[in-house]
Amino acid sequence: MKTPRQKMAEQDPQERIANFDEVPYGYTPEQAQAEAARCLQCQKAPCRAGCPVEIDIPAFILAIREGDFAAAREKLLETNSLPAVCGRVCPQEDQCEKVCVLAKKGDPVAIGTLERFAADWKDGEEADPEAGSAPEKAKVAVIGAGPAGLTAAADLARMGYRVTIFEALHRPGGVLVYGIPEFRLPKAIVFEEVEKVKKMGVELELNQVVGATLSVEELFDSGFEAVFVGTGAGLPRFMGIPGENLNGVYSANEYLTRVNLMKAFRFPEYDTPVIRGEKVCVIGGGNVAMDSARTALRLGAEEVTIVYRRSRAEAPARVEEVHHAEQEGVIFKFLTLPLKYLDDGNGWIRGMECQGMELGEPDDSGRRRPVPVPGTEFTIDCDLAVVAIGNDPNPLLPRALPELELGWKGTIVADPETGAASVPGVFAGGDIATGAATVIEAMGAGKKAARGIDRYLSARKS
Amino acid sequence: MYRIVEQERLTPEAVRLRIEAPRIARRRQAGQFVVIRVDEKGERIPLTIVGSDPEAGTITLVVQEVGTSTRKLGRLRAGEAILDLTGPLGRPTEVKKWGRVACLAGGIGTAEVLPVVEAVRAAGNTTLAIVGARTRELLILEDEMRAAADGLYITTDDGSYGRHGVVTDVLLDLINDGAVPDRVYAIGPVPMMKAVADLTRPYGIPTEISLNALMVDGTGMCGCCRVTVGGETKFTCVDGPDFDAHQVDFDELVQRQKIYLGQEKRSLEEYEKCAGGCRR
Numbered sequence: 238m239k240t241p242r243q244k245m246a247e248q249d250p251q252e253r254i255a256n257f258d259e260v261p262y263g264y265t266p267e268q269a270q271a272e273a274a275r276c277l278q279c280q281k282a283p284c285r286a287g288c289p290v291e292i293d294i295p296a297f298i299l300a301i302r303e304g305d306f307a308a309a310r311e312k313l314l315e316t317n318s319l320p321a322v323c324g325r326v327c328p329q330e331d332q333c334e335k336v337c338v339l340a341k342k343g344d345p346v347a348i349g350t351l352e353r354f355a356a357d358w359k360d361g362e363e364a365d366p367e368a369g370s371a372p373e374k375a376k377v378a379v380i381g382a383g384p385a386g387l388t389a390a391a392d393l394a395r396m397g398y399r400v401t402i403f404e405a406l407h408r409p410g411g412v413l414v415y416g417i418p419e420f421r422l423p424k425a426i427v428f429e430e431v432e433k434v435k436k437m438g439v440e441l442e443l444n445q446v447v448g449a450t451l452s453v454e455e456l457f458d459s460g461f462e463a464v465f466v467g468t469g470a471g472l473p474r475f476m477g478i479p480g481e482n483l484n485g486v487y488s489a490n491e492y493l494t495r496v497n498l499m500k501a502f503r504f505p506e507y508d509t510p511v512i513r514g515e516k517v518c519v520i521g522g523g524n525v526a527m528d529s530a531r532t533a534l535r536l537g538a539e540e541v542t543i544v545y546r547r548s549r550a551e552a553p554a555r556v557e558e559v560h561h562a563e564q565e566g567v568i569f570k571f572l573t574l575p576l577k578y579l580d581d582g583n584g585w586i587r588g589m590e591c592q593g594m595e596l597g598e599p600d601d602s603g604r605r606r607p608v609p610v611p612g613t614e615f616t617i618d619c620d621l622a623v624v625a626i627g628n629d630p631n632p633l634l635p636r637a638l639p640e641l642e643l644g645w646k647g648t649i650v651a652d653p654e655t656g657a658a659s660v661p662g663v664f665a666g667g668d669i670a671t672g673a674a675t676v677i678e679a680m681g682a683g684k685k686a687a688r689g690i691d692r693y694l695s696a697r698k699s
Numbered sequence: 700m701y702r703i704v705e706q707e708r709l710t711p712e713a714v715r716l717r718i719e720a721p722r723i724a725r726r727r728q729a730g731q732f733v734v735i736r737v738d739e740k741g742e743r744i745p746l747t748i749v750g751s752d753p754e755a756g757t758i759t760l761v762v763q764e765v766g767t768s769t770r771k772l773g774r775l776r777a778g779e780a781i782l783d784l785t786g787p788l789g790r791p792t793e794v795k796k797w798g799r800v801a802c803l804a805g806g807i808g809t810a811e812v813l814p815v816v817e818a819v820r821a822a823g824n825t826t827l828a829i830v831g832a833r834t835r836e837l838l839i840l841e842d843e844m845r846a847a848a849d850g851l852y853i854t855t856d857d858g859s860y861g862r863h864g865v866v867t868d869v870l871l872d873l874i875n876d877g878a879v880p881d882r883v884y885a886i887g888p889v890p891m892m893k894a895v896a897d898l899t900r901p902y903g904i905p906t907e908i909s910l911n912a913l914m915v916d917g918t919g920m921c922g923c924c925r926v927t928v929g930g931e932t933k934f935t936c937v938d939g940p941d942f943d944a945h946q947v948d949f950d951e952l953v954q955r956q957k958i959y960l961g962q963e964k965r966s967l968e969e970y971e972k973c974a975g976g977c978r979r
């Protein structure tokens with residue numbers, strides 16, 4: 238008889254909206270082995286082509302099936318420096334699982350959940366990740382400690398390069414620490430994975446804004462022979478509608494940064510405050526909107542509404558995230574566009590004027606364009622609004638290196654195969670090159686750039 | 700960790716700190732600031748770089764103790780350290796040769812305006828400093844300011860020192876005496892900066908001010924520091940902190956500074972309850 242795809246147990250929705258603990262519990266060893274047994278161990282293993290960080294999927298799954306969980310973890314770490322992160326936030330349904338042969342007739346193997354299980358496995362001795370003996374090759378600088386930068390740094394260290402990461406914030410991880418909430422990706426897990434990267438010999442310098450604290454030129458002058466830029470898409474978009482600067486209107490970046498990076502959910506034990514709304518509106522339809530809405534619930538909101546101008550089918554958030562939000566009681570208002578924020582007379586938001594939309598012809602992105610329906614204006618009351626309509630590339634570094642060729646919305650133009658940017662010795666990847674995308678794509682770009690840098694430096698030596 | 704090499708109390712509510720930060724000391728320019736986090740539970744707050752010694756690798760900050768974070772700073776001594784410190788952030792103050800420049804400051808703004816006075820004068824301008832304090836005891840950096848400027852005017856609200864009045868009184872007199880400055884620069888509490896803007900507007904004197912919006916990251920990532928200037932939204936930390944005073948929406952700025960009043964008060968109460976000891 239065929240085993241069904243194993244489901245992770247989860248915290249009950251009613252309980253979890255009162256805490257910031259992780260929602261899914263992960264597999265038990267029995268479940269993991271049962272799920273691993275579903276894998277057909279395909280000769281050609283099409284799943285592998287779906288993984289940007291080139292995990293040997295059948296091999297790690299086989300190790301789980303055989304009960305050698307430590308070996309499974311080692312297998313993951315051979316190519317992926319952040320498996321516990323990927324196992325949680327990688328949109329596996331669009332990556333490896335989409336091309337798993339089992340997906341054709343039914344449920345694919347739960348590759349992401351198995352990855353999470355193996356990455357979290359703590360028994361047995363933890364072999365220190367190998368650095369390519371004593372690092373002796375050239376010095377390489379990595380700017381930004383998000384998924385792209387961490388991956389590039391780890392891969393370069395593995396090849397024997399001496400790598401230093403320069404990070405602007407006081408913590409490494411990029412969006413993994415300031416954006417994605419604790420209940421989806423516990424910060425302790427991110428730091429453990431960063432520690433592993435450091436053990437490979439990577440130096441990490443925090444509080445260093447490249448372009449302000451030091452320049453790219455200085456990096457080259459002080460002996461770095463190549464630079465990887467992984468500075469992400471950290472510039473919050475606003476809609477430019479009236480009332481956007483009222484008290485009680487946040488960008489998702491500010492809201493999530495206060496709560497995640499600065500731990501405002503533990504105010505006043507932690508010094509950073511955050512507004513705890515009672516009726517909260519979140520504008521947007523992506524993962525960032527889901528994270529903001531679920532955060533608002535956990536901060537005690539009575540009612541949280543997601544307002545999105547297209548329909549459910551177009552919402553870019555992962556299906557799982559929308560599902561979790563609905564389970565927790567988030568209300569969805571699709572086909573709704575905010576027109577302006579309303580002032581309570583004291584400079585605070587009291588509501589939002591909105592308009593109904595309908596779907597018209599497909600636009601450049603292939604999604605049907607929302608068009609306003611006249612006469613459908615209405616008001617939603619709220620005392621907090623979180624704008625989660627996307628982020629643009631962070632302009633700080635491009636501004637400081639004007640020779641860099643920039644693309645649409647200020648992305649850094651980089652060769653998708655090698656990461657090479659227009660300035661010799663400068664490479665880029667992740668959200669700064671593609672615009673806001675995913676953790677795994679950023680990591681894939683970091684991996685390719687590490688190879689690109691290796692080829693560039695090897696060619697220079699010979 | 701960023702070690703404090705020197706600490707000096709200037710007034711009952713202000714301290715001067717000299718801190719090791721060699722990269723920042725080398726690169727900072729007038730008008731720029733740092734963002735610091737005192738300890739593990741601390742918030743990120745912006746503070747102007749008042750001076751630096753590139754040789755010694757130190758920067759100088761002057762802090763007015765108004766709430767939890769600044770009180771924590773005020774308790775630190777030489778030899779202790781600040782957990783996180785990053786910068787120099789913000790665009791440097793625009794400095795050109797204009798002729799006669801008046802730099803006005805109120806309260807802790809006196810420290811913040813000092814590097815601007817130095818830079819403006821170094822560019823060949825005749826530089827007047829006009830600084831105000833509530834009372835003589837709270838006046839800071841008088842000697843430094845006297846050395847930096849071509850002329851120094853002091854006012855106190857209660858008349859205990861210098862001229863009885865406010866800094867705009869002095870500026871108005873200068874204008875009335877025909878000594879109209881070619882440019883005005885001001886840093887201080889919002890009502891003071893607004894008063895300066897209102898005074899210089901009818902005379903068409905170009906006026907720059909440094910805005911003290913609330914901030915989190917200080918690198919353009921969150922939008923906490925947004926202000927409206929000339930009808931457009933700007934991020935103070937990357938587009939400023941200096942802006943054209945005649946274009947700034949002061950009412951919005953005042954409003955946004957009040958967002959966390961209740962929570963700031965609560966935070967300070969909790970902090971003072973155990974005199975800073977039990978929360979570390």
Ligand SMILES: Cc1cc2nc3c(=O)[nH]c(=O)nc-3n(C[C@H](O)[C@H](O)[C@H](O)COP(=O)(O)OP(=O)(O)OC[C@H]3O[C@@H](n4cnc5c(N)ncnc54)[C@H](O)[C@@H]3O)c2cc1C
Nearest residue numbers: 381383384385405411412416447469667668674675676679
């Ligand atoms: C709330 C939220 C939820 C998300 N959820 C998911 C999800 O579930 N799954 C998924 O796959 N993706 C998700 N994403 C998208 C994903 O997080 C990003 O695509 C990914 O983090 C991009 O990685 P990166 O390394 O390119 O950039 P980032 O993660 O943005 O890291 C960039 C780093 O560079 C630093 N930096 C910037 N400028 C400088 C400078 N001048 N000097 C030094 N350092 C600098 C920044 O401080 C930051 O640490 C989410 C994004 C957000 C905001």
Ligand SMILES: Cc1cc2nc3c(=O)[nH]c(=O)nc-3n(C[C@H](O)[C@H](O)[C@H](O)COP(=O)(O)OP(=O)(O)OC[C@H]3O[C@@H](n4cnc5c(N)ncnc54)[C@H](O)[C@@H]3O)c2cc1C
Nearest residue numbers: 744745746747761762763765766767768769911912940963
């Ligand atoms: C670019 C910039 C440069 C600055 N330079 C200096 C400096 O050199 N020295 C200095 O002492 N301060 C400076 N400030 C102000 C300083 O950042 C705040 O005083 C500090 O963040 C207050 O933190 P707190 O936790 O001690 O007080 P909080 O508890 O946050 O606030 C206490 C009181 O101060 C008010 N307040 C808080 N933040 C500000 C602010 N940004 N502007 C005006 N009032 C505020 C609050 O409304 C409240 O009434 C600067 C601000 C900016 C934006």
Ligand code: SF4
Nearest residue numbers: 288323327329332333
């Ligand atoms: S990293 Fe993502 S794509 Fe690769 S195996 Fe894991 S879940 Fe699949």
Ligand code: SF4
Nearest residue numbers: 276277279284337338
């Ligand atoms: S395609 Fe699916 S079944 Fe085949 S090896 Fe990969 S995970 Fe296993």
Ligand code: FES
Nearest residue numbers: 917919921922936
């Ligand atoms: S402080 Fe975050 S954008 Fe300026």
